[in-house]
Amino acid sequence: MRDFLPADKARRERVLAVIRERYRAHGFDEIETPVMEDHARLHAGIGGDNEKLAFNILKRGLDADAVRAGADDQAALSDLGLRYDLTVPLARFYATNRGQLPTVFRSIQIAPVWRAERPQKGRYRQFMQCDIDIIGDASGRAEAELIVASLDTLDALGLEGGSIRINDRRLLDGMLDVFGFSPDERPGVLITIDKLDKIGPDGVTAELRERGATDAAVDAFDAFLTRPQLLIARPFGAEQIRAALPDGIADEAVDALIAIGDAVAGARGGDVPLVFDPFLVRGMGYYTGTIFELAHPSVDSSLGGGGRYDGMIGRFLGQDVPAVGFSIGFERIVDLVAAGDEQGSAAIVLVHDRDVPVAELVALKSALVAEGARVRLEQRTKNLKGLLERAAQDGYTAFATVRAGAARADLEVKPLD
Structure with missing residues (x-):
């Protein structure tokens, strides 16, 4: 958790002002949620590994005996916690206020979140998130709107040349099925595949074998990783997507990605800054469809990302509602934005x-x-x-x-x- 000197604070506010202005220009409306949520909601199994990093708040009025008695039961000690992201609070917000919101709700949330990270460069225990989400639209139009708004915001910050790596959880499931991984081993397999950029194909296959994954499935996956077709660069579209997938994948998710690409091309004058990545996983278990990450040539790491999470709101509402969101990595982006006149006046x-x-x-x-x-x-x-x-x-x-x-x-x- 950091202090910010006046010049740093002014720089951050200037960047935030641009982000807000661009998001609002694309029809999103800003909301605000409390910094705390119910412990049970934050630990409902929808936050992935972030749940393990949550800061829990001790119940009021507990004495020493009660603390010792509840040492092995977080729920007995805590009834609240600091939010670790803005998506879980948004789902609760929508379920609570649905009657006062439009059928398709486009939200902006810009606020700090807290995670018990091990502090290092680019990772902090308190950091700012800048989210836009569309709730109530199950079509690819929602993804296209999020992608166009995010790229437009990056351009407005002077970071032209950004691109979006895109995939679909349904394609990942289809690939694992074709390779022969059993349903119960797929969560662990996806965790390993998510490390492909860091440890390479050999490292991934070695770790899969260490996990005890099905040998024939690992062999099929290894052969697929090293096939030459994956190295052929193609513009985004049906040819690129199909060339990067094994045979036997259903058309539905592929067609959905192609439609998103067409919509983005129409909005950006023919420019399609999308790259299909069949091994893009993103660690959040609540994603149900499209997933994407924001890339920029100036850095190796992603500058944001998101995806579709159609099943989350139903946990709070008792009725499924389609939802998809995109989060810009503010703490990384603010360091890339060129210095300017922070004041805009004398x-x-x-x-x-x-x-x-x-x-x-x-x-x-x-x-x-x-x-x-x-x-x-x-x-x-x-x-x-x-x-x-x-x-x-x-x-x-x-x-x-x-x-x-x-x-x-x-x-x-x-x-x-």
């Missing part, structure tokens, strides 16, 4: 002598603020250069010297070089 430091009356200083400051400037008062020090350098670091762009009796017309505003 930012002036008034450097004054000690004997300037307070009334005169406040009057000068108010006059400049009324003109649209951002103004800071600083008493002159011996090290004027250091004072101005610090002001520049805080985003100020100009300064003026103030002496007793000065009026607004007397100020000579100079740029901070």
Whole structure:
């Protein structure tokens, strides 16, 4: 969990403002949910490994004996927890407020979440998530809207050239069925396949054998991984998708991906920045269909991702509702965005002598603020250069010297070089 100095905070807010503006331009509406949710909801088996990283909140009024008695039972000790993502709270929000929402609801959530991570570069215990979700639309239009809005946001941040790796959980299931993996071993097999980018084909097949996966299935999967057709680059479409899949996969999910590609191409003037990745897994167990990740040539890791989770809301509502979401990795993106004018208007430091009356200083400051400037008062020090350098670091762009009796017309505003 981190502190942010003024310049860092201003930079983050500028990026957040662009994200909000682009999302709203695409028809999404912002909501807010509490930072805490019921312990049972956060640990309902829908949050994947994130549930293990949840910060649980101790029940009020427990004495030492009660704590010791419940040492092996989290539910006995905690009735609340800090949210570890924004999707579980959104599902609860929709179930609670459905009667006041449109049939197809497009939401924005931009807020901090908490996970008991082992801190390292790019991983924090408190971090910002920027989510857009569409609830109530089972068609590929929802995926297309999310993808177009996310790519447009990346472009608006000056990060043109982004692309989307895309897959479908139904295709993954179909592949594992063709290879011969039994249903009960598939969750573990997917965990291993998800490591393909890190440990390579040999590492994946070796780990599958260590897991005790069906030998014939591992052999079939290994042969498929090394077939030359996978190395042939094709534009996104039916040919690319089919070339990357084994024979025997049903057409439904393939057709759905092709339709999404066509919709994205129409929105982006023929540009289809989609890449079919048959081994894209994404670890969240609640995904039921399309899954995707946001890639950019400037970094090796993904800058966001999401997918369809049609079964989650039904857990809270008692009735299934289609849903799909996309989350931008704000903490990674904010470090890639080029520095700019954080203020968008004049930012002036008034450097004054000690004997300037307070009334005169406040009057000068108010006059400049009324003109649209951002103004800071600083008493002159011996090290004027250091004072101005610090002001520049805080985003100020100009300064003026103030002496007793000065009026607004007397100020000579100079740029901070």
